[in-house]
Amino acid sequence: MTAKRIWNFNAGPAALPLPVLEEIQANLIDFQGSGMSITEISHRSKWFDDVINDAVARVRRLLRVGDDYQVLFLQGGASLQFCMVPMNFLPAGASADYVNTGTWSTKAIKEAQIQGKPIQVVASSEDRNFAYIPKDIAFNADAAYCHITSNNTIKGTQWAAFPDTGGVPLVADMSSDIFCRPLEMTPFGMIYAGAQKNMGPAGVCLAVVRNDLMERAPADLPTMLRYATFAAKNSMFNTPPCFAIYAVQLVLKWVEETVGGLEAMARRNQAKAEMLYSFVDASEFYTGTADTDSRSIMNVTFRLPSEAAEQDFVAQALENDLGGLKGHRSVGGCRASIYNATPIDAIETLVDFMKNFEAKMG
Amino acid sequence: MTAKRIWNFNAGPAALPLPVLEEIQANLIDFQGSGMSITEISHRSKWFDDVINDAVARVRRLLRVGDDYQVLFLQGGASLQFCMVPMNFLPAGASADYVNTGTWSTKAIKEAQIQGKPIQVVASSEDRNFAYIPKDIAFNADAAYCHITSNNTIKGTQWAAFPDTGGVPLVADMSSDIFCRPLEMTPFGMIYAGAQKNMGPAGVCLAVVRNDLMERAPADLPTMLRYATFAAKNSMFNTPPCFAIYAVQLVLKWVEETVGGLEAMARRNQAKAEMLYSFVDASEFYTGTADTDSRSIMNVTFRLPSEAAEQDFVAQALENDLGGLKGHRSVGGCRASIYNATPIDAIETLVDFMKNFEAKMG
Numbered sequence: 001m002t003a004k005r006i007w008n009f010n011a012g013p014a015a016l017p018l019p020v021l022e023e024i025q026a027n028l029i030d031f032q033g034s035g036m037s038i039t040e041i042s043h044r045s046k047w048f049d050d051v052i053n054d055a056v057a058r059v060r061r062l063l064r065v066g067d068d069y070q071v072l073f074l075q076g077g078a079s080l081q082f083c084m085v086p087m088n089f090l091p092a093g094a095s096a097d098y099v100n101t102g103t104w105s106t107k108a109i110k111e112a113q114i115q116g117k118p119i120q121v122v123a124s125s126e127d128r129n130f131a132y133i134p135k136d137i138a139f140n141a142d143a144a145y146c147h148i149t150s151n152n153t154i155k156g157t158q159w160a161a162f163p164d165t166g167g168v169p170l171v172a173d174m175s176s177d178i179f180c181r182p183l184e185m186t187p188f189g190m191i192y193a194g195a196q197k198n199m200g201p202a203g204v205c206l207a208v209v210r211n212d213l214m215e216r217a218p219a220d221l222p223t224m225l226r227y228a229t230f231a232a233k234n235s236m237f238n239t240p241p242c243f244a245i246y247a248v249q250l251v252l253k254w255v256e257e258t259v260g261g262l263e264a265m266a267r268r269n270q271a272k273a274e275m276l277y278s279f280v281d282a283s284e285f286y287t288g289t290a291d292t293d294s295r296s297i298m299n300v301t302f303r304l305p306s307e308a309a310e311q312d313f314v315a316q317a318l319e320n321d322l323g324g325l326k327g328h329r330s331v332g333g334c335r336a337s338i339y340n341a342t343p344i345d346a347i348e349t350l351v352d353f354m355k356n357f358e359a360k361m362g
Numbered sequence: 363m364t365a366k367r368i369w370n371f372n373a374g375p376a377a378l379p380l381p382v383l384e385e386i387q388a389n390l391i392d393f394q395g396s397g398m399s400i401t402e403i404s405h406r407s408k409w410f411d412d413v414i415n416d417a418v419a420r421v422r423r424l425l426r427v428g429d430d431y432q433v434l435f436l437q438g439g440a441s442l443q444f445c446m447v448p449m450n451f452l453p454a455g456a457s458a459d460y461v462n463t464g465t466w467s468t469k470a471i472k473e474a475q476i477q478g479k480p481i482q483v484v485a486s487s488e489d490r491n492f493a494y495i496p497k498d499i500a501f502n503a504d505a506a507y508c509h510i511t512s513n514n515t516i517k518g519t520q521w522a523a524f525p526d527t528g529g530v531p532l533v534a535d536m537s538s539d540i541f542c543r544p545l546e547m548t549p550f551g552m553i554y555a556g557a558q559k560n561m562g563p564a565g566v567c568l569a570v571v572r573n574d575l576m577e578r579a580p581a582d583l584p585t586m587l588r589y590a591t592f593a594a595k596n597s598m599f600n601t602p603p604c605f606a607i608y609a610v611q612l613v614l615k616w617v618e619e620t621v622g623g624l625e626a627m628a629r630r631n632q633a634k635a636e637m638l639y640s641f642v643d644a645s646e647f648y649t650g651t652a653d654t655d656s657r658s659i660m661n662v663t664f665r666l667p668s669e670a671a672e673q674d675f676v677a678q679a680l681e682n683d684l685g686g687l688k689g690h691r692s693v694g695g696c697r698a699s700i701y702n703a704t705p706i707d708a709i710e711t712l713v714d715f716m717k718n719f720e721a722k723m724g
Contacts, residue, residue: 006397010404013604021391021399028387029380035368035683037383039563039609042372042686075437075565076586079600083584111584196601201401203437203565203603222445222473224438238441239558241565242375243605247401321397324404 007346010324011153011299012176012197015341019258020250038246043239051246052234058252062262063183063191065208070231072207073245077194078104078175081205082111085147085171085190088217088227090117094144097168100124101133102152103330104173109147122146129331130155132291139165145189145213146170151177153197154328156301156335157294162187169210177298178206179255180340181266189213195244198298198339200251204244255340265340272338272347273297279351285358289333303333310334313357320353322346369708372686373515373661374538374559377703381620382612400608405601413608414596420614424624425545427570432593434569435607439556440466440537443567444473447509447533447552450579450589452479456506459530462486463495464514465692466535471509484508491693492517494653501527507551507575508532513539515559516690518663518697519656524549531572539660540568541617542702543628551575557606560660560701562613566606617702627702634700634709635659641713647720651695665695672696675719682715684708 008015024038031038034047041047056071065071074080085108090096095118098109102125112119120143123134130152139146146165151158153176162170169189178193185191190209196202207227214228223229229237235245259265277295280286280302289301304310313334314326327333336350370377386400393400396409403409418433427433436442447470452458457480460471464487474481482505485496492514501508508527513520515538524532531551540555547553552571558564569589576590585591591599597607621627639657642648642664651663666672675696676688689695698712 003392004395004397005392008398008402010398010402012601013402013404015402016399018391021401025387025390028390029383030365030367033366034685035366036370036372036685037378039383040370040372040375040377042375043564044691075439075442075603077437077600080437080586083586111586114582114584116582194601196604201603201605202405202601203606220476220478222476224442224445224473238439239374239556239564241437241563241603241606242558243563244565244603323396323398329406 006321006323007349008323009336009338009342009346009350011328011335011337012194013202014197014337014339016200016247017251017254017258017341020247020254023250024247039243041242043236043242048242051242051249052236052240055245055249055252056234058249058256059206059208062179062252062255063185063208065185069185069208069210070214072209072227072230073235073240074205074207074230075203075241077202077205078173078192079107081173081192081207082108083115084225084227086112086115086117086119087221087225089171089189089213090144091216091218095119095140097122097140097143097146097165099134099137099146099148100126101149101157102130102155104152104154104175105147105149108149108173130157131289131294133157133159133294137163139163139168141166141168143168144216148172150174151296151298153299153337154331156290156296156299158296158298160293169213176339177296179252179262179265180269180298182262195248197337200248201244204241204248206248251341268344269297269338269340272342272344273300275344275347275351276300276336276338279354283358285361286354298337298339300336300338301327301333302335307332309361312361316357317353322350322353368683368685369711370685371698371700371704371708371712373690373697373699374556375564376559376699376701378562378609379613379616379620379703382609382616385612386609401605403604405598405604410604413604413611414598414602417607417611417614418596420611420618421568421570424541424614424617425547425570427547431547431570431572432576434571434589434592435597435602436567436569436592437565437603439564439567440535440554441469443535443554443569444470445477446587446589448474448477448479448481449583449587451533451551451575452506453578453580457481457502459484459502459505459508461496461499461508461510462488463511463519464492464517466514466516466537467509467511470511470535492519493651493656495519495521495656499525501525501530503528503530505530506578510534512536513658513660515661515699516693518652518658518661520658520660522655531575538701539658541614541624541627542631542660544624557610559699562610563606566603566610568610613703630706631659631700631702634704634706635662637706637709637713638662638698638700641716645720647723648716660699660701662698662700663689663695664697669694671723674723678719679715684712684715
């Protein structure tokens with residue numbers, strides 16, 4: 001099989017490890033000798049039990065998740081969690097803190113407010129178009145939780161270290177940087193992540209939720225909006241998104257067994273990001289948009305001298321098999337998303353292209 | 363490629379047309395010359411636009427859906443719709459009718475009741491273990507909608523014709539029989555269906571919703587629980603389950619172009635069901651569990667003289683490459699799910715096996 005492949009810098013859905021795609025392809029008609037596709041086997045079968053249990057075990061090992069947390073596979077993406085988090089964790093009389101670091105934080109805040117939930121935005125970087133991660137935040141000691149977005153896909157910023165909330169559990173949307181580096185779970189009440197950036201195809205959302213938080217849900221919350229429902233049934237109260245969970249299982253296997261775990265993954269990601277940022281910093285043609293100390297190692301955002309140059313850049317890049325370099329439609333500019341599955345070769349190729357483009361245009 | 367394949371009678375996730383699986387497999391690494399997998403392309407790309415727009419167009423053609431309805435691809439399965447339907451369609455002061463024909467209807471009723479919504483169960487077949495579809499139902503003329511389950515996967519019953527509600531819009535869970543036969547949309551305010559039985563892999567739920575019903579949603583309903591959100595954004599307010607939608611597109615293409623549309627599909631399904639039911643009726647060893655006039659052409663439920671015989675039957679069937687014949691764990695017995703993708707050859711093979719098993723055991 002010699003399929004055409006490009007260097008894929010998409011922000012999400014994004015590149016997956018080629019060996020994962022090849023394994024899915026090879027087994028698509030007959031999964032594990034079952035005589036059925038992974039899309040055709042029952043979620044109540046031994047075959048699928050093995051898939052989901054292995055995926056859960058890998059999440060637990062990679063993130064060193066203790067028994068006081070449940071690992072859940074949900075649907076509706078991170079966007080559904082924006083409303084489910086306050087539904088589950090904010091009973092009457094309680095309030096929560098939110099930190100606003102960009103588009104996705106803003107949406108999370110909005111979904112709590114729509115429900116009339118009492119929340120407080122304790123910090124925001126909106127004053128400078130979300131180009132930085134706020135510091136020295138005054139958290140409320142009695143907040144039920146504090147919600148943050150660990151990596152801001154659109155603005156190209158990332159928490160380098162997580163804030164000390166003084167014991168208030170952090171709830172973090174990690175859609176665009178989960179598994180990019182080791183994580184210490186203790187400060188977190190919940191982390192969640194849509195799969196389609198660093199973990200698998202679109203259509204499944206991973207959540208790791210601390211047991212005690214799930215008990216706060218009110219009695220009139222529908223079954224499918226209740227985290228405890230998924231926890232009680234190993235994410236199979238109803239039919240789960242089997243194919244997407246299977247793909248996540250294979251990606252996590254790749255992280256563990258091919259890359260060598262999250263320490264190795266972090267070194268790899270750091271090297272990729274440094275290669276790209278150091279080139280941008282040295283250039284007078286390209287300008288990074290995020291503050292240096294708030295830069296994301298997953299989404300590298302930069303501008304060119306003009307919008308016309310940016311359009312040319314994206315178009316010519318694609319002609320050279322470098323795809324997905326257009327910035328989010330809400331902010332413009334350029335963006336290279338360099339998630340776990342993006343190899344260092346892709347960055348090298350991109351930097352070469354950027355040099356040549358600058359030489360031609362600069 | 364000579365992958366092993368069995369005759370797959372799973373209730374869901376269920377058999378998919380082999381040509382669909384083969385097309386997915388062939389294109390998994392490089393979708394349409396993009397150099398990316400369907401799991402790696404942006405949902406904002408021309409490539410994915412073509413996929414979802416074609417899927418929507420095929421739904422519209424197959425079900426003859428007019429402009430007064432929107433075709434939506436949702437997540438969370440039919441189970442999430444159980445709570446979203448009353449959230450969206452039952453504003454304060456309104457009530458709804460529900461008909462209880464089995465496990466899934468019962469769940470839909472429960473999710474309305476959990477929210478404290480005023481609903482009335484206007485008919486139920488629980489008195490005889492849901493072995494029939496109720497007749498002569500007294501609907502409430504002022505109900506906001508009337509909810510039914512068109513086919514009861516677990517109990518093996520199906521509405522042969524839909525009830526006349528006197529103008530109250532029907533809302534139907536069609537998870538296990540959508541696209542099994544032509545449908546007249548006019549009486550319906552909404553139909554919905556998890557894909558994993560008759561339409562594709564698990565992880566996407568199709569809904570067809572009448573425009574005026576979507577306007578009833580209250581202002582404090584979160585964005586992702588609001589049908590109008592999906593309608594306004596062609597199901598792409600957030601990242602949709604791209605792979606599952608792609609598979610649905612291919613299945614619908616198969617229904618239209620290979621089978622020849624829903625009239626042809628219905629003839630095929632009718633012939634399959636008749637072959638199996640007429641064998642069961644002629645046998646004294648096998649006994650159908652559903653009333654004759656309420657039988658499903660999708661899920662054929664039957665009992666053997668003893669539970670021990672049923673266990674042997676299921677085990678020996680699997681040894682003969684006939685899979686998924688165990689009844690749902692809540693009711694026991696045997697069940698052959700013979701959805702659209704199940705070919706007539708599968709039924710012939712099953713009937714032969716049943717004959718031989720009876721001869722050996724009877």
